[in-house]
Amino acid sequence: AQSVTQLDSQVPVFEEAPVELRCNYSSSVSVYLFWYVQYPNQGLQLLLKYLSGSTLVESINGFEAEFNKSQTSFHLRKPSVHISDTAEYFCAVSHTGFQKLVFGTGTRLLVSP
Amino acid sequence: NAGVTQTPKFQVLKTGQSMTLQCAQDMNHEYMSWYRQDPGMGLRLIHYSVGAGITDQGEVPNGYNVSRSTTEDFPLRLLSAAPSQTSVYFCATSPGRAPFVETQYFGPGTRLLVL
16 A cells, blocks of 8 residues: 655745755555645645656746655755745655555645745 | 536535535546545545546545546535534546546535534
8 A cells, every 4th residue: 555654744944945845655566756735725736746757857836856766755845935835735646557646644834034 | 617616615514414515527537536634634535436437435435425427527425424524625637548647636625514
């Protein structure tokens, strides 16, 4: 069975500082990995995904994540955060070839001025 | 193109009452699913469907029923509401065609309170 661990429930950071949100997964088979973002009182939106190929994936708003198979990790990073990045971030995994997603418990990113 | 719509946005029920949460999509997506979101627990899959007439259980199916008579609609039924079903419910869809794993599109959610 798959599982996803997001160790940090909340990450406070000052505006323009770098941030890393951690995600580790466990699976005995090949996986696809995702980061979703949820802004207050909204549904989830895809931020970025790893399916195959380059292990470094990027989003249009400056986030990036690196798939590390040996460490079974898919940490999310941004070199300089904005107030508008305040949201909850969910890491998710699925088996290759299946559509069911298993989500982590989420990390709330709090960006203050 | 409305995407994924969910109704109602908010609902308060008394223990034992039944209700149906509606989910509709206009993207002709084959795959539809229901999640519940609870504090500190992330999103958990309740039921899913890979196409009209086909449904299956997810991680937490007890107390919920689904059916998929059309591609567009995937209602979630609470047969006898319990306080433990107080949660935010999200419907999600994806195209469902090979290679089978695509972005899932989430609705805005339904907040349910069971007293």
